[in-house]
Amino acid sequence: MKDYIKIHSGDLVAVALAPLSAGTTVRIDGNDITLQEDIPQGHKFALSDIPAGKPVIKYGSPIGVATQDISQGTWVHTHNIKTGLGDLLTYTYAPNCEPLVPTDDCYFQGYRRADGKAGVRNEIWIIPTVGCVNNIATAIERKAQALKTDAIDCIAAFPHPYGCSQMGDDQENTRKILANLIKHPNAGGVLVVGLGCENSNIDVLKPYIGSYDENRVKFLVCQESEDEIADAMELMQQLVDYAGQFERKPISCSELVIGMKCGGSDGLSGITANPTVGAFSDLLISKGGTTILTEVPEMFGAETILMNRCENEKLFANTVDLINDFKNYFKRHDQTIYENPSPGNKKGGISTLEDKSLGCTQKSGSAPVVGVLSYGESVKNAGLNLLSAPGNDLVASTALAASGAHIVLFTTGRGTPFAAPVPTMKIASNSALAQKKSNWIDFNCGKMVEDTSLEDLGRQLFDLVIEVASGKQVKSEEAGFHDMAIFKQGVTL
Known part of the structure:
Protein backbone atom coordinates (compact mmCIF):
# COMPACT_ATOMS: atom_id res chain seq x y z
CA MET A 1 0.00 0.00 0.00
CA LYS A 2 1.24 3.49 -0.85
CA ASP A 3 1.55 5.89 2.08
CA TYR A 4 1.94 9.15 0.14
CA ILE A 5 1.80 10.55 -3.39
CA LYS A 6 3.25 13.43 -5.32
CA ILE A 7 0.57 13.98 -7.96
CA HIS A 8 2.48 16.11 -10.51
CA SER A 9 6.19 16.47 -11.17
CA GLY A 10 6.00 20.21 -10.48
CA ASP A 11 4.17 19.94 -7.15
CA LEU A 12 5.55 21.52 -3.97
CA VAL A 13 3.41 19.29 -1.74
CA ALA A 14 2.64 15.60 -1.45
CA VAL A 15 -0.51 13.99 -0.04
CA ALA A 16 -0.64 11.44 2.76
CA LEU A 17 -2.57 8.38 1.57
CA ALA A 18 -2.54 7.01 5.12
CA PRO A 19 -1.93 8.80 8.45
CA LEU A 20 1.78 9.64 8.78
CA SER A 21 3.49 10.28 12.11
CA ALA A 22 5.95 13.03 12.96
CA GLY A 23 9.51 11.78 12.52
CA THR A 24 8.61 9.53 9.57
CA THR A 25 11.07 9.84 6.69
CA VAL A 26 9.68 9.65 3.16
CA ARG A 27 11.70 9.49 -0.04
CA ILE A 28 10.37 11.52 -2.97
CA ASP A 29 12.29 12.31 -6.16
CA GLY A 30 15.49 10.99 -4.58
CA ASN A 31 15.19 13.26 -1.54
CA ASP A 32 14.63 12.12 2.05
CA ILE A 33 12.06 14.29 3.84
CA THR A 34 11.47 13.94 7.57
CA LEU A 35 7.96 14.94 8.65
CA GLN A 36 8.00 17.58 11.37
CA GLU A 37 4.41 16.88 12.53
CA ASP A 38 1.63 14.32 12.17
CA ILE A 39 -0.04 14.38 8.73
CA PRO A 40 -3.65 13.09 8.63
CA GLN A 41 -4.79 10.95 5.70
CA GLY A 42 -5.69 13.11 2.69
CA HIS A 43 -3.69 16.09 3.96
CA LYS A 44 -0.63 17.74 2.42
CA PHE A 45 2.96 18.18 3.53
CA ALA A 46 5.65 20.42 2.07
CA LEU A 47 8.35 18.87 -0.13
CA SER A 48 10.59 21.92 0.24
CA ASP A 49 10.59 25.26 2.03
CA ILE A 50 7.83 27.55 0.69
CA PRO A 51 8.29 31.26 1.52
CA ALA A 52 5.33 33.36 2.63
CA GLY A 53 3.50 34.89 -0.33
CA LYS A 54 4.59 32.20 -2.78
CA PRO A 55 2.16 29.88 -4.61
CA VAL A 56 1.60 26.39 -3.26
CA ILE A 57 1.56 23.93 -6.18
CA LYS A 58 -0.56 20.74 -6.32
CA TYR A 59 -1.94 18.96 -9.44
CA GLY A 60 0.73 21.01 -11.23
CA SER A 61 -1.23 24.23 -10.54
CA PRO A 62 -1.44 26.81 -7.74
CA ILE A 63 -3.92 25.86 -5.02
CA GLY A 64 -3.31 29.04 -3.03
CA VAL A 65 -0.68 31.25 -1.48
CA ALA A 66 1.44 30.57 1.62
CA THR A 67 0.40 32.92 4.44
CA GLN A 68 3.63 32.26 6.35
CA ASP A 69 6.97 30.58 5.77
CA ILE A 70 6.34 26.85 5.40
CA SER A 71 9.20 24.49 6.23
CA GLN A 72 9.93 21.22 4.44
CA GLY A 73 8.09 18.31 6.05
CA THR A 74 5.39 20.41 7.73
CA TRP A 75 1.63 20.15 7.41
CA VAL A 76 0.15 22.42 4.70
CA HIS A 77 -3.46 23.38 5.34
CA THR A 78 -5.80 26.26 6.15
CA HIS A 79 -3.52 27.56 8.93
CA ASN A 80 -0.74 28.44 6.48
CA ILE A 81 -2.36 28.76 3.03
CA LYS A 82 -5.16 30.90 1.60
CA THR A 83 -6.90 31.17 -1.75
CA GLY A 84 -5.16 33.15 -4.45
CA LEU A 85 -8.32 33.69 -6.48
CA GLY A 86 -9.88 37.04 -7.30
CA ASP A 87 -13.31 38.08 -8.57
CA LEU A 88 -14.27 38.28 -12.25
CA LEU A 89 -11.43 37.41 -14.60
CA THR A 90 -10.61 37.92 -18.27
CA TYR A 91 -9.87 34.69 -20.13
CA THR A 92 -8.03 33.93 -23.37
CA TYR A 93 -8.83 30.87 -25.46
CA ALA A 94 -5.79 28.58 -25.72
CA PRO A 95 -7.22 25.41 -27.28
CA ASN A 96 -5.80 22.21 -25.84
CA CYS A 97 -8.12 19.39 -26.79
CA GLU A 98 -7.79 16.25 -28.84
CA PRO A 99 -10.68 13.95 -29.74
CA LEU A 100 -10.65 10.59 -28.02
CA VAL A 101 -9.77 7.49 -30.01
CA PRO A 102 -13.03 5.59 -30.67
CA THR A 103 -13.46 2.20 -29.00
CA ASP A 104 -15.84 -0.67 -29.66
CA ASP A 105 -19.51 -0.24 -28.81
CA CYS A 106 -21.20 -2.26 -26.08
CA TYR A 107 -24.78 -2.68 -24.91
CA PHE A 108 -26.95 -2.38 -21.82
CA GLN A 109 -30.39 -3.85 -21.26
CA GLY A 110 -32.69 -0.83 -21.31
CA TYR A 111 -36.19 0.32 -22.21
CA ARG A 112 -37.05 1.76 -25.60
CA ARG A 113 -39.80 4.35 -25.21
CA ALA A 114 -42.49 5.20 -27.77
CA ASP A 115 -40.71 8.47 -28.63
CA GLY A 116 -37.49 6.58 -29.39
CA LYS A 117 -35.64 7.56 -26.21
CA ALA A 118 -33.84 4.99 -24.08
CA GLY A 119 -34.37 4.55 -20.33
CA VAL A 120 -32.56 2.49 -17.69
CA ARG A 121 -35.53 2.14 -15.33
CA ASN A 122 -39.25 1.42 -15.77
CA PHE A 246 -42.21 -2.45 -21.67
CA GLU A 247 -39.41 -5.00 -21.54
CA ARG A 248 -35.65 -4.61 -21.39
CA LYS A 249 -33.79 -5.01 -24.67
CA PRO A 250 -30.21 -4.42 -25.87
CA ILE A 251 -29.44 -0.72 -26.42
CA SER A 252 -26.11 0.78 -27.47
CA CYS A 253 -24.17 2.43 -24.67
CA SER A 254 -23.76 5.36 -27.07
CA GLU A 255 -27.26 6.31 -25.88
CA LEU A 256 -26.25 6.44 -22.22
CA VAL A 257 -26.14 9.84 -20.53
CA ILE A 258 -24.28 9.89 -17.20
CA GLY A 259 -24.16 12.80 -14.75
CA MET A 260 -21.03 13.42 -12.66
CA LYS A 261 -21.04 15.08 -9.24
CA CYS A 262 -19.03 15.04 -6.01
CA GLY A 263 -19.89 15.94 -2.44
CA GLY A 264 -18.40 15.56 1.01
CA SER A 265 -14.99 15.43 -0.66
CA ASP A 266 -11.74 14.68 1.13
CA GLY A 267 -8.06 14.92 0.30
CA LEU A 268 -8.22 11.66 -1.67
CA SER A 269 -11.22 12.60 -3.83
CA GLY A 270 -9.05 14.30 -6.45
CA ILE A 271 -6.53 11.43 -6.37
CA THR A 272 -8.72 8.31 -6.44
CA ALA A 273 -12.49 8.72 -6.97
CA ASN A 274 -12.64 11.74 -9.28
CA PRO A 275 -9.89 10.53 -11.65
CA THR A 276 -11.64 7.14 -11.80
CA VAL A 277 -14.87 8.85 -12.89
CA GLY A 278 -12.77 10.80 -15.41
CA ALA A 279 -11.40 7.53 -16.80
CA PHE A 280 -14.97 6.20 -16.98
CA SER A 281 -16.13 9.36 -18.77
CA ASP A 282 -13.41 9.06 -21.40
CA LEU A 283 -14.27 5.39 -21.95
CA LEU A 284 -18.00 6.05 -22.36
CA ILE A 285 -17.38 9.00 -24.68
CA SER A 286 -14.98 6.90 -26.76
CA LYS A 287 -17.96 4.61 -27.39
CA GLY A 288 -20.19 7.49 -28.46
CA GLY A 289 -21.82 8.12 -25.06
CA THR A 290 -22.42 11.31 -23.11
CA THR A 291 -21.39 12.67 -19.72
CA ILE A 292 -22.43 15.87 -17.93
CA LEU A 293 -20.25 17.73 -15.40
CA THR A 294 -21.86 20.31 -13.12
CA GLU A 295 -21.41 22.23 -9.80
CA VAL A 296 -20.00 25.40 -11.38
CA PRO A 297 -18.68 27.03 -8.17
CA GLU A 298 -16.39 24.03 -7.81
CA MET A 299 -14.85 24.79 -11.18
CA PHE A 300 -13.52 28.14 -9.89
CA GLY A 301 -9.74 27.93 -9.94
CA ALA A 302 -9.67 25.14 -12.51
CA GLU A 303 -11.96 26.69 -15.11
CA THR A 304 -9.20 27.45 -17.64
CA ILE A 305 -8.51 23.72 -17.96
CA LEU A 306 -12.11 23.19 -19.10
CA MET A 307 -12.16 26.34 -21.22
CA ASN A 308 -9.13 25.28 -23.19
CA ARG A 309 -10.67 21.87 -23.84
CA CYS A 310 -13.66 23.46 -25.60
CA GLU A 311 -14.01 22.27 -29.20
CA ASN A 312 -14.38 25.80 -30.55
CA GLU A 313 -14.30 29.46 -29.57
CA LYS A 314 -18.09 29.70 -29.22
CA LEU A 315 -18.08 26.95 -26.58
CA PHE A 316 -15.15 28.72 -24.91
CA ALA A 317 -17.20 31.94 -24.73
CA ASN A 318 -20.17 29.99 -23.35
CA THR A 319 -17.94 28.49 -20.65
CA VAL A 320 -16.63 31.94 -19.72
CA ASP A 321 -20.25 33.07 -19.32
CA LEU A 322 -21.01 29.92 -17.31
CA ILE A 323 -18.28 30.81 -14.81
CA ASN A 324 -18.80 34.58 -14.64
CA ASP A 325 -22.59 34.33 -14.45
CA PHE A 326 -22.21 32.23 -11.30
CA LYS A 327 -19.70 34.65 -9.84
CA ASN A 328 -22.12 37.52 -10.51
CA TYR A 329 -24.88 35.50 -8.82
CA PHE A 330 -22.75 35.40 -5.68
CA LYS A 331 -21.95 39.12 -5.93
CA ARG A 332 -25.64 40.08 -6.40
CA HIS A 333 -26.36 38.48 -3.05
CA ASP A 334 -23.33 40.11 -1.40
CA GLN A 335 -21.68 36.76 -0.83
CA THR A 336 -17.99 35.91 -1.04
CA ILE A 337 -17.30 34.12 -4.31
CA TYR A 338 -14.68 31.87 -2.78
CA GLU A 339 -16.48 30.94 0.49
CA ASN A 340 -15.55 27.30 0.01
CA PRO A 341 -14.55 24.53 0.85
CA SER A 342 -16.98 23.26 3.50
CA PRO A 343 -15.97 22.23 7.06
CA GLY A 344 -16.15 18.57 6.05
CA ASN A 345 -13.91 19.22 3.04
CA LYS A 346 -11.34 20.93 5.25
CA LYS A 347 -11.40 18.12 7.77
CA GLY A 348 -10.68 15.73 4.90
CA GLY A 349 -7.64 17.69 3.73
CA ILE A 350 -8.93 20.24 1.19
CA SER A 351 -7.53 23.67 2.04
CA THR A 352 -8.79 26.12 -0.61
CA LEU A 353 -11.30 26.33 -3.43
CA GLU A 354 -8.50 25.88 -5.98
CA ASP A 355 -7.51 22.68 -4.16
CA LYS A 356 -11.12 21.48 -4.31
CA SER A 357 -11.75 22.57 -7.91
CA LEU A 358 -8.60 21.02 -9.36
CA GLY A 359 -9.66 17.74 -7.72
CA CYS A 360 -13.31 18.16 -8.71
CA THR A 361 -12.61 18.67 -12.41
CA GLN A 362 -10.68 15.39 -12.55
CA LYS A 363 -14.13 13.87 -13.15
CA SER A 364 -14.14 15.38 -16.64
CA GLY A 365 -11.33 13.12 -17.86
CA SER A 366 -9.57 14.39 -20.97
CA ALA A 367 -12.37 14.58 -23.56
CA PRO A 368 -13.13 17.82 -25.42
CA VAL A 369 -16.06 19.92 -24.17
CA VAL A 370 -18.85 19.66 -26.77
CA GLY A 371 -21.73 21.40 -25.00
CA VAL A 372 -22.45 24.05 -22.37
CA LEU A 373 -25.94 23.82 -20.87
CA SER A 374 -27.95 26.39 -18.98
CA TYR A 375 -29.87 25.28 -15.89
CA GLY A 376 -32.86 23.21 -16.98
CA GLU A 377 -31.57 22.71 -20.53
CA SER A 378 -31.64 19.22 -22.04
CA VAL A 379 -28.41 17.68 -23.32
CA LYS A 380 -28.12 17.60 -27.11
CA ASN A 381 -24.54 16.70 -28.01
CA ALA A 382 -22.86 13.35 -27.40
CA GLY A 383 -19.60 13.77 -25.48
CA LEU A 384 -18.59 15.90 -22.47
CA ASN A 385 -21.06 18.63 -21.49
CA LEU A 386 -20.87 21.32 -18.79
CA LEU A 387 -24.09 22.18 -16.94
CA SER A 388 -24.91 25.33 -14.98
CA ALA A 389 -25.96 24.35 -11.45
CA PRO A 390 -24.68 25.05 -7.92
CA GLY A 391 -22.58 22.73 -5.80
CA ASN A 392 -25.47 21.71 -3.53
CA ASP A 393 -25.74 17.93 -3.80
CA LEU A 394 -29.51 17.58 -4.19
CA VAL A 395 -29.96 20.62 -6.45
CA ALA A 396 -27.06 19.70 -8.75
CA SER A 397 -28.00 16.03 -9.00
CA THR A 398 -31.62 16.92 -9.80
CA ALA A 399 -30.33 19.29 -12.48
CA LEU A 400 -28.29 16.45 -14.00
CA ALA A 401 -31.37 14.22 -14.13
CA ALA A 402 -33.48 17.01 -15.62
CA SER A 403 -30.88 17.57 -18.34
CA GLY A 404 -31.17 13.92 -19.33
CA ALA A 405 -28.78 11.90 -17.15
CA HIS A 406 -29.94 8.29 -16.77
CA ILE A 407 -27.60 7.73 -13.81
CA VAL A 408 -25.60 10.05 -11.54
CA LEU A 409 -22.09 9.09 -10.41
CA PHE A 410 -21.49 10.72 -7.03
CA THR A 411 -17.99 10.64 -5.58
CA THR A 412 -17.51 11.23 -1.86
CA GLY A 413 -14.88 11.02 0.85
CA ARG A 414 -17.33 11.53 3.71
CA GLY A 415 -20.40 9.55 2.62
CA THR A 416 -24.03 10.51 2.03
CA PRO A 417 -27.30 8.55 1.75
CA PHE A 418 -29.26 10.90 -0.55
CA ALA A 419 -30.55 10.00 -4.01
CA ALA A 420 -31.51 11.92 -7.15
CA PRO A 421 -34.60 11.19 -9.27
CA VAL A 422 -32.38 8.72 -11.20
CA PRO A 423 -30.08 5.96 -9.83
CA THR A 424 -27.35 7.70 -7.83
CA MET A 425 -24.19 5.63 -7.48
CA LYS A 426 -22.00 6.51 -4.47
CA ILE A 427 -18.29 6.19 -5.14
CA ALA A 428 -15.94 6.26 -2.13
CA SER A 429 -12.53 7.92 -2.31
CA ASN A 430 -11.14 5.76 0.50
CA SER A 431 -11.53 2.17 1.68
CA ALA A 432 -12.32 3.10 5.29
CA LEU A 433 -15.49 4.87 4.15
CA ALA A 434 -16.45 2.03 1.81
CA GLN A 435 -16.13 -0.47 4.67
CA LYS A 436 -17.83 1.66 7.33
CA LYS A 437 -20.79 2.73 5.16
CA SER A 438 -21.26 -0.29 2.95
CA ASN A 439 -25.01 0.40 3.06
CA TRP A 440 -24.35 3.70 1.24
CA ILE A 441 -21.32 3.03 -0.97
CA ASP A 442 -21.58 1.26 -4.34
CA PHE A 443 -17.96 1.41 -5.53
CA ASN A 444 -14.63 1.79 -3.73
CA CYS A 445 -11.88 3.83 -5.34
CA GLY A 446 -9.71 3.55 -2.24
CA LYS A 447 -8.30 0.44 -3.89
CA MET A 448 -6.21 2.75 -6.07
CA VAL A 449 -3.79 3.43 -3.19
CA GLU A 450 -3.65 -0.28 -2.39
CA ASP A 451 -3.33 -2.51 -5.45
CA THR A 452 -5.45 -1.34 -8.39
CA SER A 453 -4.49 0.95 -11.28
CA LEU A 454 -6.55 3.90 -12.49
CA GLU A 455 -7.12 2.16 -15.82
CA ASP A 456 -8.43 -0.97 -14.11
CA LEU A 457 -10.69 1.01 -11.77
CA GLY A 458 -12.08 3.01 -14.67
CA ARG A 459 -12.94 -0.21 -16.50
CA GLN A 460 -14.47 -1.75 -13.37
CA LEU A 461 -16.61 1.35 -12.86
CA PHE A 462 -17.70 1.24 -16.50
CA ASP A 463 -18.75 -2.39 -16.12
CA LEU A 464 -20.74 -1.54 -12.98
CA VAL A 465 -22.50 1.35 -14.73
CA ILE A 466 -23.57 -1.03 -17.50
CA GLU A 467 -24.93 -3.41 -14.84
CA VAL A 468 -26.84 -0.57 -13.17
CA ALA A 469 -28.17 0.63 -16.53
CA SER A 470 -29.34 -2.95 -17.09
CA GLY A 471 -31.30 -3.07 -13.83
CA LYS A 472 -28.89 -3.63 -10.93
CA GLN A 473 -30.04 -1.42 -8.05
CA VAL A 474 -27.65 0.99 -6.35
CA LYS A 475 -27.65 1.19 -2.55
CA SER A 476 -29.92 4.25 -2.35
CA GLU A 477 -32.48 2.47 -4.53
CA GLU A 478 -32.34 -0.59 -2.28
CA ALA A 479 -33.07 1.75 0.63
CA GLY A 480 -36.03 3.27 -1.24
CA PHE A 481 -34.56 6.78 -1.34
CA HIS A 482 -35.68 9.31 -3.98
CA ASP A 483 -34.93 13.04 -3.66
CA MET A 484 -35.54 16.11 -5.77
CA ALA A 485 -34.56 19.75 -5.25
CA ILE A 486 -35.00 22.80 -7.49
CA PHE A 487 -32.57 25.74 -7.59
CA LYS A 488 -34.00 28.89 -5.95
CA GLN A 489 -32.23 32.14 -6.74
CA GLY A 490 -34.68 34.99 -6.15
CA VAL A 491 -37.64 36.36 -4.22
CA THR A 492 -40.42 34.29 -2.68
CA LEU A 493 -43.74 36.19 -2.61
Missing part, protein backbone atom coordinates in the same frame (compact mmCIF):
# COMPACT_ATOMS: atom_id res chain seq x y z
CA GLU A 123 -40.69 3.50 -12.95
CA ILE A 124 -43.95 5.35 -12.27
CA TRP A 125 -43.34 8.93 -11.13
CA ILE A 126 -45.79 11.18 -9.29
CA ILE A 127 -44.81 14.82 -9.86
CA PRO A 128 -46.61 17.66 -8.04
CA THR A 129 -46.78 21.00 -9.83
CA VAL A 130 -46.76 22.90 -6.53
CA GLY A 131 -45.73 22.27 -2.93
CA CYS A 132 -49.34 22.61 -1.75
CA VAL A 133 -50.10 19.08 -3.03
CA ASN A 134 -46.92 17.39 -1.77
CA ASN A 135 -48.84 15.41 0.85
CA ILE A 136 -51.36 14.31 -1.77
CA ALA A 137 -48.51 13.08 -3.98
CA THR A 138 -46.87 11.12 -1.15
CA ALA A 139 -50.25 9.67 -0.11
CA ILE A 140 -50.78 8.48 -3.70
CA GLU A 141 -47.27 6.98 -3.66
CA ARG A 142 -48.01 4.99 -0.50
CA LYS A 143 -51.38 3.71 -1.66
CA ALA A 144 -50.14 2.89 -5.17
CA GLN A 145 -47.54 0.42 -3.88
CA ALA A 146 -50.38 -2.12 -3.90
CA LEU A 147 -50.56 -1.74 -7.70
CA LYS A 148 -46.85 -2.36 -8.31
CA THR A 149 -45.96 -5.42 -10.38
CA ASP A 150 -42.63 -7.08 -11.16
CA ALA A 151 -42.60 -5.16 -14.46
CA ILE A 152 -42.44 -1.86 -12.56
CA ASP A 153 -39.12 -0.98 -10.90
CA CYS A 154 -40.51 1.62 -8.52
CA ILE A 155 -43.40 3.99 -7.80
CA ALA A 156 -42.10 7.27 -6.40
CA ALA A 157 -43.34 10.78 -5.68
CA PHE A 158 -41.09 13.84 -5.94
CA PRO A 159 -42.33 16.54 -3.56
CA HIS A 160 -40.84 20.05 -3.74
CA PRO A 161 -41.76 23.45 -2.23
CA TYR A 162 -42.15 25.47 -5.44
CA GLY A 163 -44.55 26.07 -8.35
CA CYS A 164 -46.16 29.19 -6.84
CA SER A 165 -45.12 32.43 -5.11
CA GLN A 166 -42.05 32.58 -7.35
CA MET A 167 -40.91 35.33 -9.67
CA GLY A 168 -38.93 35.59 -12.89
CA ASP A 169 -36.26 32.99 -13.50
CA ASP A 170 -37.22 30.97 -10.42
CA GLN A 171 -40.69 30.23 -11.78
CA GLU A 172 -39.24 29.54 -15.22
CA ASN A 173 -36.67 27.15 -13.80
CA THR A 174 -39.30 25.26 -11.82
CA ARG A 175 -41.36 24.74 -14.98
CA LYS A 176 -38.33 23.56 -16.96
CA ILE A 177 -37.21 21.09 -14.31
CA LEU A 178 -40.71 19.66 -13.81
CA ALA A 179 -41.30 19.38 -17.56
CA ASN A 180 -37.96 17.67 -18.15
CA LEU A 181 -38.60 15.15 -15.39
CA ILE A 182 -42.06 14.42 -16.81
CA LYS A 183 -40.38 13.63 -20.14
CA HIS A 184 -37.52 11.59 -18.62
CA PRO A 185 -37.28 8.11 -20.21
CA ASN A 186 -36.56 6.38 -16.87
CA ALA A 187 -40.26 6.89 -16.13
CA GLY A 188 -42.54 4.46 -17.95
CA GLY A 189 -45.52 6.42 -16.64
CA VAL A 190 -46.03 9.81 -14.97
CA LEU A 191 -48.91 11.22 -12.94
CA VAL A 192 -48.77 15.03 -12.77
CA VAL A 193 -50.67 16.27 -9.71
CA GLY A 194 -51.76 19.92 -9.65
CA LEU A 195 -53.76 22.01 -7.20
CA GLY A 196 -55.55 24.22 -9.73
CA CYS A 197 -54.82 27.79 -8.65
CA GLU A 198 -51.00 27.76 -8.66
CA ASN A 199 -48.81 29.83 -11.00
CA SER A 200 -47.32 26.72 -12.59
CA ASN A 201 -50.64 24.93 -12.97
CA ILE A 202 -51.07 22.06 -15.40
CA ASP A 203 -52.36 24.23 -18.27
CA VAL A 204 -49.34 26.52 -17.88
CA LEU A 205 -46.96 23.56 -17.63
CA LYS A 206 -48.19 21.70 -20.71
CA PRO A 207 -46.46 23.98 -23.27
CA TYR A 208 -43.15 23.28 -21.48
CA ILE A 209 -43.81 19.55 -21.73
CA GLY A 210 -44.67 19.76 -25.42
CA SER A 211 -46.03 16.72 -27.21
CA TYR A 212 -46.52 13.70 -24.98
CA ASP A 213 -47.92 10.18 -25.02
CA GLU A 214 -51.36 10.34 -23.38
CA ASN A 215 -50.96 6.73 -22.28
CA ARG A 216 -47.71 7.55 -20.48
CA VAL A 217 -48.58 10.94 -18.89
CA LYS A 218 -51.76 11.54 -16.88
CA PHE A 219 -52.93 14.75 -15.17
CA LEU A 220 -54.97 15.31 -12.02
CA VAL A 221 -56.22 18.72 -10.79
CA CYS A 222 -57.11 18.26 -7.13
CA GLN A 223 -59.48 21.24 -6.88
CA GLU A 224 -61.55 19.76 -9.71
CA SER A 225 -61.90 16.35 -8.05
CA GLU A 226 -64.31 15.29 -5.30
CA ASP A 227 -61.92 12.55 -4.16
CA GLU A 228 -58.46 13.16 -5.56
CA ILE A 229 -56.95 10.01 -4.03
CA ALA A 230 -59.60 7.74 -5.55
CA ASP A 231 -59.27 9.46 -8.93
CA ALA A 232 -55.48 9.23 -8.70
CA MET A 233 -55.63 5.49 -8.07
CA GLU A 234 -57.65 4.97 -11.25
CA LEU A 235 -55.04 6.90 -13.21
CA MET A 236 -52.19 5.04 -11.50
CA GLN A 237 -53.71 1.71 -12.51
CA GLN A 238 -53.77 2.88 -16.12
CA LEU A 239 -50.12 3.95 -15.89
CA VAL A 240 -49.05 0.66 -14.30
CA ASP A 241 -50.86 -1.27 -17.05
CA TYR A 242 -49.22 0.83 -19.77
CA ALA A 243 -45.68 0.84 -18.32
CA GLY A 244 -45.92 -2.88 -17.59
CA GLN A 245 -45.84 -3.60 -21.33
